[in-house]
Amino acid sequence: MTAIDMSVRPTPGAPRAYTFPAFESVTLPNGLRIVIAPQRKLPLVTVLALVDAGSVADPVGQEGVAQLTASLVTEGTGDLTGAALAELVELMGSSLDSGADWDSSVVKLTTLSSRLPEAISVLARGLTDPSLPEDEFQRLRTERLADLLQQRSEPRSLADEAFAQVIYAPGARYAKPDGGTEQSVRALTLDQLRAFHADRYSPVVTTVVLVGDVSVDGGIALVTKVLGDWTGTRPSDSSAPDTTLLTARGVRIVRKIDAPQSELRVGHVGPRRLTPDYFPLVLCNAILGGLFSSRLNLNLREEHAYTYGAHSGFDWRRWAGPFSMDAAVQSDVSAKAVREILNEFEKIRAEPVTASELSLAKSYLDGVFPIRFESTRAIASALASQSIFGLPADYYDTYRASIRAVTAEQILKASEVHLHPDRLQVVAVGDADSISSDLSALGHGLVTVVDPIDALGQ
Template identity: 50%
Template sequence: MTVATRPLPGPPRPYSFPAFKRTALAGGARLLVAEVAKLPIVSVTVVIAAGAESDPAGKEGLAQLTARAMVEGTSSSSALALAGRIEKLGGVIDSDAGWDSARINLTCLSKHLEESLDVLGEILTSPSFPENELDRLRDERLAEIEQIRSEPRGLAEEAFTEFVYTAGERYALPPGGTRESVSALSRQDVAHHHAGLYSPGNASIVIAGDVSLGDAARMIDRAMSGWTGATRKRAYVSAAPAPAGPRALLVEKGGAAQSELRIGHAGIPRSHPDYFPFSIMNAALGGVFSSRINLNLREKHGYTYGAHSIIDWRKAAGPFVVSTAVGTDVTADAAREVLGELERIREEEISTDELSLVVSYLQGVFPIRYESTAAIAGALANLVTYDLPEDYYDTYRDRVGAVTTADALRAAREHIRPEALRMVVVGEASLLDKLEQMQFGPIDVRNET
């Protein structure tokens, strides 16, 4: 019998990330422009250093509410009027805040860029934060919270982050805030947050599309001439992990058809020098379909339709987590297999075949991620947010290819810490006995029925 072997991947096709230029604008904001003239489209992203990490204690969700409210009305235009003006120009605009920045995104035809920037300038210089729009946005977030808490998957995600970080840390709570914190947010809170952080000195504007640096700077300086405000140095979020020592949490959810399982701990910051070795190691562990964890739980044991591991890259150390959903009767067995794979990735180097597979995958999908002007602008926004080097995207594939099996092993040994692991299970109360038999560590129990 002839056994087929997987063909070796060929060399990655040549690719160059679009060249970009920088300049300082008259008001103090920084401008990055990648001139991409293949289509008459331009994407603009305004990056403000005002992400969820800037939320004051007790006002979690303020950054997100403020960012979303930016496009909901100005001193001279209602939300409906703003949307109508952008639609007439064939554009789209939205705003939101993640952990590390708030962003306003605009995409339009290049022939309408100047008029579209006028709308964007009005949004940046004179947002009005109407009470009725804030009430709607607040209600939408509260409804989202209730939806998340009603589903085992969402419940597991929030319970895990809360369990991984020390109580009271910003990272222990969702970026959009909790039911209690969001309900208490006022228009005064939003206006104060905006006044303190939404200034040109805290902003970068990135543009990708059919426009030159000079033309873009001229249009923005004119459209945003009224944008002022003092630059306030923000304090970075405190993200202390939970005290060391393996510990489990069982969230009892009566009637759950299966268990949601999460195992992990606080990871490493985006700026860590082991970003590439950790990324390669994680891809082999649980980041691609043929990863160890997925092949083990799905293909070998048939416990699940899919299992994966990720690290949520942030300025501070975001969570590293293995996630899956399994049948109630195999929950403890699946957890043992995950723990075994975490130990194995620390004990032995990944094979050269595993390394080749994940490297070729990461190198191959890289160009596909940046086929649109919006995607290119988003990449440049990340470059600004995380202070990445100028040549980051040009050297990305080379740096991925430079990681060795020894590098991946070192990253696993240094950054996967068995003594810090936390396990969260959302499922039937009857799971407690089997989890105790694992002798993983102390078990906390919470009822969410």
């Protein structure tokens, strides 16, 4: 073995081509859309049934109804109780779960392909004809209340919820938790869930995504068999939710006595997913706080050691979701950390990112693209986003070129348009007594202190 000079860095070879998995979509006569991406690597299939019935569709006063309804969809159908349904599916080695996020309700199935016909039949029965039984409703509602109770002691949940409250106007749906508040969940009735299912679950607003060891024709035939006879019309009320935002600066402290760290959120309402500035903003965020080597992380972690990690992110939703910069910092440097975050925010919209930062972010986002889609679940989730947001059919085929095309000037322009220092809200979940005077001294608007129970949207 001849010794080699380890100071010589290797250079990459020619990249191998990658294309996002090919998929086909068809719409059945009843309005149900099917998207199929065959992946024959392993005998596995992931199915997502997406219904346009996310938490934004919760009627006012019934916050949490979308999530509870979705949870109940897999808790019994026909002569199957919830327990029997779980047993049946799991004896096949399959997993069937359901839930809702802001933009959709979803039933998820992952199964060996040999069990797909039986498993997707159970999924379809739950989706179209759930029992919505009283006992399971009571149980899941109690569990949601337990979850809300639990969150009173969880700094990260408290910070997220307190942040939503200070960036959105009180009446906005996004100001309250997607799963509802204690008050709204307590008031929910089974009739309301049944009405929500009857109104909102319909083939015309449903997309079924299949990814894995299944052929296009085979997948269409299966879905047609189990969901082709489902009937329904377009839900009556599909208007945009109230997303009114607050436009002042301020500091909200959520009291957690003797907390050794402050859980920080700094930000404001960002643009909606379909903003034309999406790609410049993705790169802007990568450089600001999206990557390990981002400005926020290098500053707060690697330079100052205030935190284990600092990040930023746009919460992309169909309507205008939050943009936030996050870090959990040791209590005694809370105000200093906020100051650094504010400085980085000012800086990214004041001058162009450097060529080195831009090339790093671009080559990272370009290079990891294939790594993001190794599993049937990840591919299905990408196709689900495409469907939920109405992204173009060639979105994933052009993604890398779109990333590579972004310039420093576009990032600066997008930052000026979408980042607003005058609206930045600061949330700190921490030891109010020891951190509030330093945070007040930042001069960042009105400082208010609340208890955890009030941060959960009562």
